[in-house]
Amino acid sequence: MGQPIVFAVVSTKGGVGKTTTAANTGAMFADFGMKVLLVDADIQPALSKYFKIAERAPEGLTAVIMRGGNIQPDCISRLERPNMDIVVSDTVDDTLQAWLATREDRQFILKRAMRSPYVRETYDVVVIDTQGAVGQLQATAATAADILVSPINPTILSAREFASGTMAMLERLNRMADFNADLRTGDLYALIYGMDRTNDSKNIADRIRSDFRGNHKVRVLETVVPSAVSYRMAATMQLPAYEIDRPPSDKEVTAYDTLHELIWELFPNLKDAHFEDVSVSSEE
Ligand SMILES: Nc1ncnc2c1ncn2[C@@H]1O[C@H](COP(=O)(O)OP(=O)(O)OP(=O)(O)O)[C@@H](O)[C@H]1O
Numbered sequence: 001m002g003q004p005i006v007f008a009v010v011s012t013k014g015g016v017g018k019t020t021t022a023a024n025t026g027a028m029f030a031d032f033g034m035k036v037l038l039v040d041a042d043i044q045p046a047l048s049k050y051f052k053i054a055e056r057a058p059e060g061l062t063a064v065i066m067r068g069g070n071i072q073p074d075c076i077s078r079l080e081r082p083n084m085d086i087v088v089s090d091t092v093d094d095t096l097q098a099w100l101a102t103r104e105d106r107q108f109i110l111k112r113a114m115r116s117p118y119v120r121e122t123y124d125v126v127v128i129d130t131q132g133a134v135g136q137l138q139a140t141a142a143t144a145a146d147i148l149v150s151p152i153n154p155t156i157l158s159a160r161e162f163a164s165g166t167m168a169m170l171e172r173l174n175r176m177a178d179f180n181a182d183l184r185t186g187d188l189y190a191l192i193y194g195m196d197r198t199n200d201s202k203n204i205a206d207r208i209r210s211d212f213r214g215n216h217k218v219r220v221l222e223t224v225v226p227s228a229v230s231y232r233m234a235a236t237m238q239l240p241a242y243e244i245d246r247p248p249s250d251k252e253v254t255a256y257d258t259l260h261e262l263i264w265e266l267f268p269n270l271k272d273a274h275f276e277d278v279s280v281s282s283e284e
């Protein structure tokens with residue numbers, strides 16, 4: 001299949017919408033007919049619990065990391081949803097972070113896994129979810145990725161944290177890349193996330209856009225994810241939000257519209273890959 005697209009959701013801030021974004025984009029790629037591997041690189045396993053697991057593998061993230069990025073089928077669980085597998089997060093404490101800190105190749109370990117023959121032969125896209133903090137796992141995920149999406153809630157604290165936390169972390173990592181290009185992190189896209197109808201949110205979103213206009217380290221996506229209960233309800237039902245919140249609807253913008261817009265903005269070449277088409281063709 002060649003090298004899969006590696007897509008990671010990062011933010012040094014917690015609770016901004018990372019896992020929701022990883023689960024929904026992952027499911028949409030799969031519904032487009034792509035073979036998807038989710039990687040739960042958060043030691044608090046939220047993505048691992050999002051979708052129903054059909055067949056749990058004996059190993060997970062711990063083995064992938066501790067084997068130095070030598071990812072094998074015994075680390076990959078199968079989900080009930082078609083076209084989707086997952087490396088579950090299976091570490092109970094910060095052992096992995098501490099172990100990584102002792103390894104000289106720590107920043108490269110997940111990238112090595114992404115380049116392994118098994119992943120290259122099996123998957124079109126890998127979606128990595130990370131923990132909302134600074135750490136070695138986040139660093140190795142950011143380095144493994146081609147594309148980094150960072151949700152920012154339109155609040156002043158969240159906007160500040162993006163610059164002082166997420167961007168600063170990536171800048172530190174990329175200073176290393178001056179010596180070794182393999183350590184360069186993926187391209188960073190900021191996603192304004194959890195937008196409500198208040199003027200305050202609108203002003204902060206405008207401010208985020210104007211602050212980063214022309215900044216070559218980040219692009220603020222045009223797509224905005226509104227605050228909507230459907231995302232939370234869908235997580236409870238273990239479904240992607242676009243399955244329960246889609247046209248026809250009285251809502252101006254459904255999760256179905258938003259998530260398509262997000263994927264199309266990031267991957268314009270997927271514009272013809274409507275999943276209605278995929279499901280129709282698979283029924284033939
Ligand atoms: N668009 C949305 N509108 C309203 N609520 C949302 C939306 N997206 C996610 N949520 C809810 O917000 C909460 C936090 O979302 P999520 O778990 O995706 O964030 P996170 O960044 O992964 O958090 P953590 O740092 O704890 O891993 C969850 O309860 C989720 O269901």
Ligand SMILES: [Mg+2]
Pocket residue numbers: 018019020042046047129130
């Ligand atoms: Mg999360």
